[in-house]
Amino acid sequence: MGQQNEMFAGATLEPLPLEDADLLFSSRIQLGLDGADVLRVLVEQTPWAQETIQLYGKRYLQPRLTAWYGAAEARYRYSGKTYEPLPFTPLLLQLKQTVEQASGAAYNSVLLNYYRDGADSMGLHADDEPELGPMPCIASLSLGETRDLYFRHRHRRDLATFKLALPSASLLVMRGRTQANWKHGIRKLARPCGARLNLTFRWIQPGSVRPG
Ligand SMILES: O=C(O)CCC(=O)C(=O)O
Ligand SMILES: [Fe+2]
Numbered sequence: 001m002g003q004q005n006e007m008f009a010g011a012t013l014e015p016l017p018l019e020d021a022d023l024l025f026s027s028r029i030q031l032g033l034d035g036a037d038v039l040r041v042l043v044e045q046t047p048w049a050q051e052t053i054q055l056y057g058k059r060y061l062q063p064r065l066t067a068w069y070g071a072a073e074a075r076y077r078y079s080g081k082t083y084e085p086l087p088f089t090p091l092l093l094q095l096k097q098t099v100e101q102a103s104g105a106a107y108n109s110v111l112l113n114y115y116r117d118g119a120d121s122m123g124l125h126a127d128d129e130p131e132l133g134p135m136p137c138i139a140s141l142s143l144g145e146t147r148d149l150y151f152r153h154r155h156r157r158d159l160a161t162f163k164l165a166l167p168s169a170s171l172l173v174m175r176g177r178t179q180a181n182w183k184h185g186i187r188k189l190a191r192p193c194g195a196r197l198n199l200t201f202r203w204i205q206p207g208s209v210r211p212g
Contacts, residue, residue, distance in 0.1 A: 012102050013173060018151065018162050022176030025164070029102050029141075029171045033094070039143040039168075039197055041091060048114055063188070064120040070109030073206035076131050085109055092199075095141065099201050103139045103173045107201035115147065115196040118189030124152055126179045127200070131208035137175040138202050142166040145196040147189075151182045166198070 013024035031038065048065035068076075069092055070085030077083075088096065092110060100106055113122065127138055149172070151162040162182075166172065174184075186198075 019159060020181040021178040023178060024173040026171050027167055028169045031098060031169055035143050035169045042197055043114065043195065046112060064122060065114040067112045074109040074204035076129060076204055096201060099139045099141055099171065102171055105137045107203050109202050109204050111200045113198045118191060118193035121188040122186045124183040124185035126183050128179045131204050132202060133205055135176055136179055138200055140172045141199045142170050143168050143197040145194040147186050147196050149184055149186060151184045153182055
């Protein structure tokens with residue numbers, strides 16, 4: 001990332017003090033759109049799927065709905081399956097541009113996660129698939145209900161779990177050694193809670209996954 005981009009990103013995003021990570025955050029970016037409208041349109045118009053994951057040889061339904069969009073060459077492999085991206089919609093392209101400008105980096109794909117209520121969640125994981133490269137820059141835009149993102153260090157037990165609330169229109173950029181050193185996830189909630197969408201914009205190295 002060039003110095004110019006760093007300066008531009010610095011205009012809206014603040015570094016977060018988490019050891020062994022490289023996080024930038026804004027609790028509210030300018031979307032140029034009404035966040036509630038974007039949430040409603042994406043919830044209604046996205047062809048949501050509930051994918052299965054394989055854990056210790058058993059298959060489970062993921063506790064959330066997802067959709068994957070991107071440039072045609074941005075294929076990725078996850079849990080033994082190759083996913084072909086849906087083509088970007090005009091709305092997602094507009095959000096991608098906003099997030100690219102705010103974060104000073106480029107993305108060719110976005111994973112949409114729809115947490116319908118407090119029972120939906122995402123287990124601790126790192127986004128460290130080979131097609132993301134060794135130091136991926138991932139920009140995570142949240143809409144709707146505030147949920148907490150938990151970070152746990154992959155090796156060091158002396159570092160406490162780090163909790164970050166992600167309100168509507170917040171933008172979190174995870175880059176550098178963040179994925180190599182930390183896992184992150186969204187816990188289930190016991191209290192009632194409304195819908196939340198999270199969009200993680202990523203750069204998939206073209207040609208890194210062959211179809212099949
Ligand atoms: O919902 C979130 O904030 C986390 C999403 C995430 O970690 C992912 O898509 O890999
Ligand atoms: Fe993630």
